[in-house]
Amino acid sequence: MPPTLPNEGLLQVDGEAAEAFIAEKRIGERIKYLRLKKSMGLVELGRHTGLSASFLSQLETGRVVPTLRNLARIAMVFSKDLSYFFDPEPQTLFRVHRTKDRLRLPQTGVDDPTYFFESLGYLVPDRQLDPYFAEFLPGKAGRGSRAHQHVGCEFLYVLSGALDIQHGDGRYHLEAGDAVYFDANTIHSYACAGDVSATVVIVTLQQPVAIQAASRGHGPRLANGGSKVRNINAAEMRSPVDSTTSGKKATVSH
Numbered sequence: 001m002p003p004t005l006p007n008e009g010l011l012q013v014d015g016e017a018a019e020a021f022i023a024e025k026r027i028g029e030r031i032k033y034l035r036l037k038k039s040m041g042l043v044e045l046g047r048h049t050g051l052s053a054s055f056l057s058q059l060e061t062g063r064v065v066p067t068l069r070n071l072a073r074i075a076m077v078f079s080k081d082l083s084y085f086f087d088p089e090p091q092t093l094f095r096v097h098r099t100k101d102r103l104r105l106p107q108t109g110v111d112d113p114t115y116f117f118e119s120l121g122y123l124v125p126d127r128q129l130d131p132y133f134a135e136f137l138p139g140k141a142g143r144g145s146r147a148h149q150h151v152g153c154e155f156l157y158v159l160s161g162a163l164d165i166q167h168g169d170g171r172y173h174l175e176a177g178d179a180v181y182f183d184a185n186t187i188h189s190y191a192c193a194g195d196v197s198a199t200v201v202i203v204t205l206q207q208p209v210a211i212q213a214a215s216r217g218h219g220p221r222l223a224n225g226g227s228k229v230r231n232i233n234a235a236e237m238r239s240p241v242d243s244t245t246s247g248k249k250a251t252v253s254h
Contacts, residue, residue, distance in 0.1 A: 032060040034078045049073040095123040130204040136192040147189035153205045154184040161198030
């Protein structure tokens with residue numbers, strides 16, 4: 001049997017094949033995804049890693065290839081392992097929420113709830129949008145709406161019935177087919193405006209856009225200055241805060 005040479009059986013890889021392999025991993029795109037997820041600019045990432053913003057920009061666009069040392073610096077900023085940049089990408093996100101599998105939860109913090117709600121996105125991890133189906137019960141003596149606020153924006157679409165919304169100093173009446181989009185950092189509350197329940201779809205967006213508007217004088221600032229966006233779970237969706245606002249009556253038209 002002839003002797004085995006040291007390099008026998010090893011694949012000879014040219015530079016073009018190596019570049020193609022790196023491109024397939026989409027390292028730059030993964031870096032950009034992590035950065036934007038944290039609402040972090042290139043300059044800020046540069047301060048954390050010791051790398052220049054221009055160099056990081058070239059990394060994200062694939063014009064340069066990072067060394068393992070530089071990639072490790074970036075991974076540590078986002079509490080990731082180096083393998084994150086080389087592991088196969090996860091499958092496209094797709095989650096079905098079956099009616100029979102959803103939980104119907106009551107308003108928290110009260111003995112006599114004014115509404116019940118179901119999360120429409122509970123199977124989605126690390127989500128930015130929180131969709132809910134809610135049923136607001138007709139009012140009765142001793143049952144009042146409670147106000148709350150949270151970071152981000154909120155969208156509401158009325159499926160059936162009628163709903164009154166208190167937002168800051170304004171009070172607005174919505175009927176089936178009406179929709180509203182508003183700054184959720186402003187104190188707001190809801191109340192069924194009829195003898196039958198009002199059903200609505202609510203979507204909350206967990207982004208600091210409301211805080212930016214507040215800094216321009218369009219709403220109250222959070223006590224912590226809004227430096228960090230906090231995920232709000234189902235139990236916190238309607239914080240039991242007493243409403244102290246009142247104001248003029250207005251109508252939202254179709």
